[in-house]
Amino acid sequence: MKRVKILLSAMLLATSLAGQAEEAVADKEMTVYRSPTCGCCGKWIEHVKQSHFVVKDIVSDDMQAIKKKYGVPENLESCHTAIVDGYVIEGHVPAADIQKLLETKPKVVGLSAPGMPMGSPGMEMGGKADDYDVVSFDSAGNVQVFSEHKAGQ
Numbered sequence: 001m002k003r004v005k006i007l008l009s010a011m012l013l014a015t016s017l018a019g020q021a022e023e024a025v026a027d028k029e030m031t032v033y034r035s036p037t038c039g040c041c042g043k044w045i046e047h048v049k050q051s052h053f054v055v056k057d058i059v060s061d062d063m064q065a066i067k068k069k070y071g072v073p074e075n076l077e078s079c080h081t082a083i084v085d086g087y088v089i090e091g092h093v094p095a096a097d098i099q100k101l102l103e104t105k106p107k108v109v110g111l112s113a114p115g116m117p118m119g120s121p122g123m124e125m126g127g128k129a130d131d132y133d134v135v136s137f138d139s140a141g142n143v144q145v146f147s148e149h150k151a152g153q
Helices: 002-025 040-050 063-069 095-104
Strands: 028-034 053-059 080-084 087-091 110-113 132-137 143-149
Touching: 028 040, 028 063, 040 053, 040 080, 040 095, 063 080, 087 095, 095 110, 095 143
Parallel strands: 028 053, 087 110
Antiparallel strands: 028 080, 080 087, 110 132, 132 143
């Protein structure tokens, strides 16, 4: 009987901790700035919404000014820029990487999936996909691989 109580207590604790971790990123507010002419941005927004982000969608004719304001290095630019919990998310970064960023809270400005890699969220092109890296960047211009994404995985 004592074993059953211990097992049940452990299961309840594990469930509670998992719920807290999920709650930490569930329904996080995100502001996305995007160009009015870019269709893939809308697909990426749908991707992050499916991962429980609440999106404020702002269409802008001056994306360069937004990227400059938030410190996105030119070599890391993509088509849209998002802000979540003080971090900058540039381009087609998978929601799982954003969740990892919010859970680990590294001392960086944000994450980028430079360019528009085929197969990344919002850039699905049938069976075509590229290998790509999501990188973190800081205010000093340091860039580091945050996660690797292999085509077909």
